[in-house]
Amino acid sequence: MRNVSVISLSFMMALSLLAGCTDSSGGKTESSGSPAPTNSGGTKTEANVYPENGLPKDEKVVIKVGFWESGSGRAWMDTAVKKFTEKYPNVSFDITASPTLSTILEPKIASGDDKDMFDMFTPSFSAGEQYVRLTKAGKFEPQDDLWERDVPGEAGKKLRSVISDDAYDAALSFGYTTKVPLGGYTAGLFFDQNLFDKNGWNKSPATWDEFVALLDQIKAAGVIPITFPGVYAGYLTDYAFNMIPFDLAKANGKFDGYIANFRDFKGPQYTTEENKEAWKRMYEFGKKGYFPEGVAALNHTQSQMQVLQRKAALVATGDWVGNEMKEHTPADFKWGYMAIPATNDANQTVFINSGVADVGFAIWKAKPDLTKKWAKEFILSLYDFSIQETLASEAGTYPGRLDYGKDAARIAKLQPVQAAVMEYTTKHNVQYVSSRRNFYPTSPEAGQAGKLVSELITAVATGKKDPVPVLEEAEKLLQKAIEKDRPQ
Structure with missing residues (x-):
């Protein structure tokens, strides 16, 4: 079981994120980030906010997403978006997916048009130093607050507690969290x-x-x-x-x-x-x-x-x-x-x-606060075990949660390639790096x-x-x- 847990720490260079939704009217109007409705006393009414995050229920938000579409397929992301929008019907997604996302992403960044820029995206660039430059320039929204959030459906279990030390250290390698580790590869x-x-x-x-x-x-x-x-x-x-x-x-x-x-x-x-x-x-x-x-x-x-x-x-x-x-x-x-x-x-x-923390979503800093908050909620939702299991069964990757391997039924959802890796680790003194x-x-x-x-x-x-x-x-x-x- 130790090997299974270690394996689930590794993180894949080649994971694909692809899905799409729009609001019921077909429009794609970005939220202005205005506060939730208030009662006569000037405070948010409990009926108009979601209790788990305090975000408004009656303000529509469209999250513009850029996905690098690679060999791992899109099925798991379809599942994640469907589940999220069923729970939060005021949120929808405008998704651009491409196996060469960098050819779309880089011109958007170069144009300097923050409004046209993706709200949330896979940071896929033609050269690694571009990500470094953007990080140093403070272009990404910090996601450090997610570490102390409860994982979905498990009150009291913090996201940090289900992420390996190596992945956590990697996520903080630039001084703040630009993306949290989502899934992995061996x-x-x-x-x-x-x-x-x-x-x-x-x-x-x-x-x-x-x-x-x-x-x-x-x-x-x-x-x-x-x-x-x-x-x-x-x-x-x-x-x-x-x-x-x-x-x-x-x-x-x-x-x-x-x-x-x-x-x-x-x-x-x-x-x-x-x-x-x-x-x-x-x-x-x-x-x-x-x-x-x-x-x-x-x-x-x-x-x-x-x-x-x-x-x-x-x-x-x-x-x-x-x-x-x-x-x-x-x-x-x-x-x-x-x-x-x-x-x-x-x-x-x-x-x-192992691709530790290589995969995750970055959020563009120069976006409305409410849009960024909903983007973080979506990222957090990806650590629900149902989504992590879909990563294993549909994307063919090791999920990011350290505790994934504690359930034999979840292990059984691994695809044959991951099962072969697991078999190898039982026969050798393996260390992931x-x-x-x-x-x-x-x-x-x-x-x-x-x-x-x-x-x-x-x-x-x-x-x-x-x-x-x-x-x-x-x-x-x-x-x-x-x-x-x-x-x-």
Whole structure:
């Protein structure tokens, strides 16, 4: 049960939020934020406010929402909006959804027209530093007050009490809560258990040598050992090989210092011995032909299709893959999961990428107070267990509540991919780690360094370029940016 609770802390990069309602007249008039009706004494009448939040019943509010529509689908959000508007019929939603929300969101922000801007939205940007800049500029409404609110239907149980410490710390990493953690993802290597069983392949290697032996067996059978989307090459590093340095640091007794350096940019980043070792291993795999030819042209769905078609054995992706590819999954396909064990100690700690606090709603600060209050009420409503269960069953993700795994009936609602992850954690000493940082350098040198490393991935995975010289060049650029941008 401990593993189930830990799993439910991880939070998915790729969660989709999509639904829509309008008021009964078909209009989309935004609330002015005026106070609720009062009696002759000048106070709110109890009959005209909702007792649980004190907000007015007879003032219509339309919440304009921007959703990033990704592989996790929209069904759970449809359920959430329907349930919320049934309870609060004076509130409706005007929703814009897109798999490329940043192309809509960023022009709205650039225009400076607060009235046209979404009230509430998934903060999906083409570059992470844009979110940092907006946060530093105070463009988001603080949501800190939600932590001390009761979760829906459970008087006395505060939202903070059902959110993990790591997720809470991540949410406060900029000094205030810009969004509360809603749901999560686990990343790694996913595969077809039936294919592995048919070939007698090891579905749960415990050591590095066992993992390499598995890849050798797969290649000898004429199957691509590991595929990934070269168009989004970070899937291979972020979701698989970037976990190896944490494994190695833990094995060498250096984990506390390594994670502190990672979170706060307090030393080398690209050129730590652990990181260089991970890249060297990926380079060796590239030279052995463990990755597909022409991988640079593959997108995420194409790489995932290679596994569904059994042309490749393992794909580096996130646990949203089952929901994203459900229309293409053969009836005799059974999802499995593994992470990369970095040492030859069978009892080693295996680190798994988890998206802690990566997903949530931001609220635009320059909006009417009443609109913002209702947006917060909607966000709080998403922690009702009925919605959290829909996240599990329809979106294919781990819900954000720490106590989700305490009920076997709720566990049963997890999709097969999440169940496979759970099975893996029962067999290994697993520790989840997020890629969050406590600040982000935004100077141009940081972007230049990131571009060098991003463009390096497919060259290394095809065995064409030694990674170390490029990592050293990127390190010099990044350190310049850190020196300029470190908070005082």
